[in-house]
Amino acid sequence: MFVCLQLQRGAVDDLLTLADTFSPHLERCDERTVLIPAYGLERLIGTHTDIAEAILRRAGELGVEIWLAIAGHPDTAMLAAHNIEGITIIDPGREVEILGPLPLEVLPTTFDILDTLQRWGAETLADFAALPPLGVIERLGDEGGRLQALIEGRGTRPLRIARPPEDYTAQVHLDEPLSSSEPLLFIISGMVHDIVKRLASHGLAVSHFLGVLTPLHEIRIAFPVPVQEPMVILKQVQIDLEIHKPKCAIATVAVELQPTPPRTTQHGLFTPSAPEPAQLQTLLARLRALTGADSVGSPELLNTHRPDAWRLRQDVLFETGRVVTNANAAVRLSFRCFRPPLAARVSITPQHRPARLEARGMKGSVVAVAGPWRTTGEWWAETEWARDEWDVGLDDGALYRLYREHRTNEWFVEGVYD
Amino acid sequence: MSLPVRKLIDLALRKPAASAVCPFTPKDLRGLLPGFPEGAITEISGVRSSGRTTIFQAGLAAATAAGELCAIIDGSDAFDPSSAAAAGVRLERLLWVRCRHDVQDTLKAADLILHGGGFRLVVLDLCDLPLIELQRVPPSWWHRLRLSVENTTGVLLVASTTPMLRQAAAVQLELSGSQAHWPGTLLNGVDLRVQLRKPVQSAGSATLRARAI
Numbered sequence: 250m251f252v253c254l255q256l257q258r259g260a261v262d263d264l265l266t267l268a269d270t271f272s273p274h275l276e277r278c279d280e281r282t283v284l285i286p287a288y289g290l291e292r293l294i295g296t297h298t299d300i301a302e303a304i305l306r307r308a309g310e311l312g313v314e315i316w317l318a319i320a321g322h323p324d325t326a327m328l329a330a331h332n333i334e335g336i337t338i339i340d341p342g343r344e345v346e347i348l349g350p351l352p353l354e355v356l357p358t359t360f361d362i363l364d365t366l367q368r369w370g371a372e373t374l375a376d377f378a379a380l381p382p383l384g385v386i387e388r389l390g391d392e393g394g395r396l397q398a399l400i401e402g403r404g405t406r407p408l409r410i411a412r413p414p415e416d417y418t419a420q421v422h423l424d425e426p427l428s429s430s431e432p433l434l435f436i437i438s439g440m441v442h443d444i445v446k447r448l449a450s451h452g453l454a455v456s457h458f459l460g461v462l463t464p465l466h467e468i469r470i471a472f473p474v475p476v477q478e479p480m481v482i483l484k485q486v487q488i489d490l491e492i493h494k495p496k497c498a499i500a501t502v503a504v505e506l507q508p509t510p511p512r513t514t515q516h517g518l519f520t521p522s523a524p525e526p527a528q529l530q531t532l533l534a535r536l537r538a539l540t541g542a543d544s545v546g547s548p549e550l551l552n553t554h555r556p557d558a559w560r561l562r563q564d565v566l567f568e569t570g571r572v573v574t575n576a577n578a579a580v581r582l583s584f585r586c587f588r589p590p591l592a593a594r595v596s597i598t599p600q601h602r603p604a605r606l607e608a609r610g611m612k613g614s615v616v617a618v619a620g621p622w623r624t625t626g627e628w629w630a631e632t633e634w635a636r637d638e639w640d641v642g643l644d645d646g647a648l649y650r651l652y653r654e655h656r657t658n659e660w661f662v663e664g665v666y667d
Numbered sequence: 668m669s670l671p672v673r674k675l676i677d678l679a680l681r682k683p684a685a686s687a688v689c690p691f692t693p694k695d696l697r698g699l700l701p702g703f704p705e706g707a708i709t710e711i712s713g714v715r716s717s718g719r720t721t722i723f724q725a726g727l728a729a730a731t732a733a734g735e736l737c738a739i740i741d742g743s744d745a746f747d748p749s750s751a752a753a754a755g756v757r758l759e760r761l762l763w764v765r766c767r768h769d770v771q772d773t774l775k776a777a778d779l780i781l782h783g784g785g786f787r788l789v790v791l792d793l794c795d796l797p798l799i800e801l802q803r804v805p806p807s808w809w810h811r812l813r814l815s816v817e818n819t820t821g822v823l824l825v826a827s828t829t830p831m832l833r834q835a836a837a838v839q840l841e842l843s844g845s846q847a848h849w850p851g852t853l854l855n856g857v858d859l860r861v862q863l864r865k866p867v868q869s870a871g872s873a874t875l876r877a878r879a880i
Contacts, residue, residue, distance in 0.1 A: 523736050525785070528784075536764055536780075539772055539775055540776060545765075547760075548748035548761065549759075550749055550752060557749075579876075580695070581721070581725075581750075581877060582857055582877040583720040583721045585794070586747045617847065618852070619852050619854045620852075646714075646847075647715040664747065665715050665716060666716055667716055667718065667719055667721065
C-alpha cells in the first residue's frame, strides 16, 4: 500500500518534512504531491485509518493542509489524493467503487483519448472501467489498458525514490601543519579511497579531482576518461605535488571528486591494441612533468592557412580503429620546422632571387630555387602574416624553405625538406 | 654412449630465428626491407635532406592508417603536423612529445613511453640535436631502450644524423646522396638513396621517389 499526500495549503518544505517524518523513501510526483510507502507503518502505527490520522495530526502541527489517499497502486493513490478531499482509504478491490463517480477529465491522459471516450458515451471513471479491456486496448492501444488498470488499481510499480544530491567531498584539519608531500599524499589517499568507494557504490566514476590545501595551494586534475581506481587518481596527485610543491605548511586538506557515469567500451578481437586508459593517463602526467604541460598531446591542425598553425589536444583519448587506405600510396617529401625560424642573411641576384644563404648551422650557394609564393592573411588580428616563400637547394644538397617578411624585410629559414 | 654435443659447424650454420616484421615501410623499399622488425630498434641515419623524416613519416602514416597508436619523441621540436598530415599520418592517433633540444629529456621520454607500452610504432627523432651531446650518451642507454622494446610487438625507429646505436639496433638504414628534381622552377620531388647496413647478410641499397607536397 502507498500513501499519497497532496498539499492544499502551506509550504512545500513542510510537506517534505511531513513525509520524511513517516518514511525516508519518498517520491516527488510533482511540486505539491509526494508518495511514501505504507508498509512498515502498519506495524508501527496500526491500521490504515490510524496511519492517515497520525499523518493528519502531524500535518496540523506543521501548519499544512493536505488531502491524503492510501491505495495499493501508487498512481491510484495519487489519482485519489488529487481529486478527493480529505482522507481516502482504498482497500484492494474497492478502487472502482470509490473512484468510479469521478469525471473522466481527472484521468492523466491526452485530450484525444478523453474526447474518444466521451464520444463512446463514458462520463465517469466507472463507465470507462465497465468497458471490455480487450476492446479498449484494441482501440486505444497500451495507453487505454494503462488507464483502466489505474482506475482498477491493477499491477504495481516501484517508487522513484528522490535522493538528495550526494556530497563527494572530504576535509581534514591537521593538528600540525605539514610541508612535505609524502604525509600529505598519505592523508589525501585515505580521503580519496573513501570517496571513490562511495562513488562506486552509486555506480559512478570520477571525472575531476580538486584538492584545496589551505593555505595557498590547489590541485586540479581533469581525467580524459572516467576513473574508478583510487591508485590512478593518487598517482596523478603525486606527480602534481612533485611538480608544484606547496610553498608553505599545509593546515587543512579538502578533497572534492566530481562524479560522472563510468566509461563503457566495446572490445573486439581484431581491434589494434592500445594503452589502458588509466595507464595512459599516468604516462601523460609523467611526460608533462618531464617536458612541460604544453609539450605533450595529440596534434590538431587549425582551420587557417597561417603557417605552422596547430594545437596540442591534451584531453586526448586516441580512438583506435582500422581505416581503409591505400597501402601503396606514394611517398611524400616531409618537412622539418625550425622553431623559432632561423634568422638568415640572403644575397640576392639582379633578378631578385636568392643566390647565397647564411644562417646558424648552414652556409652555401643556392644552386636551385623555386618561388616566390606570396602568402598573406589574418590582417585583422595580431597573428597577421605577409611573406614571400622560396624553396632553395644549396650546393651541399640540403633543401630549405626561406621566407622574407614584408613588414620588416627580413629573411628567415622556416625549415628543411628531409 | 655419446653425449648430444652439437658440432661447432652446426651452430655456425644455424639460421637466425625468423622475426615478425610490421609492413610499415614504403612500397619501393620493401624489396630491400620488407618491414620494420617487431620488438627491435631500427636506426635511420643521414644528413639534412637525405630523407630520414620522409621514411619515418611514411611508417607513421602506414601504422596510424592501420588503426595503431604511435608516438613521436621530438628531440629538436621539428615535427611539422601539416606536413605529416599531408603524408598520410592520422594525427588523432599520434602522441607528440616536444623535448625542445634537451637530450636527456628526449631519452627519458622515450624510456617512459616504451615502458608504458601500447604504442605500436615509436619514433625517437634525434636529428638536429647537438652531436657532441649525443655522443656522450652512454651505450647502456641505447641497450636499455632495446630491452624496453624487446619481447613486445612495438617498433622503435631512431632517426639521427650519424649512426650511434651500434649493437642496440637490429636494422640500420643509411640515407645519402639524395637527388632533388627541379623541373622548371618547382621542387617536384627527391630521389632518396637508402642503404641497408644491418643486418649485414641483407645489405644492399634501393632508391625511392618522394614527391614534394
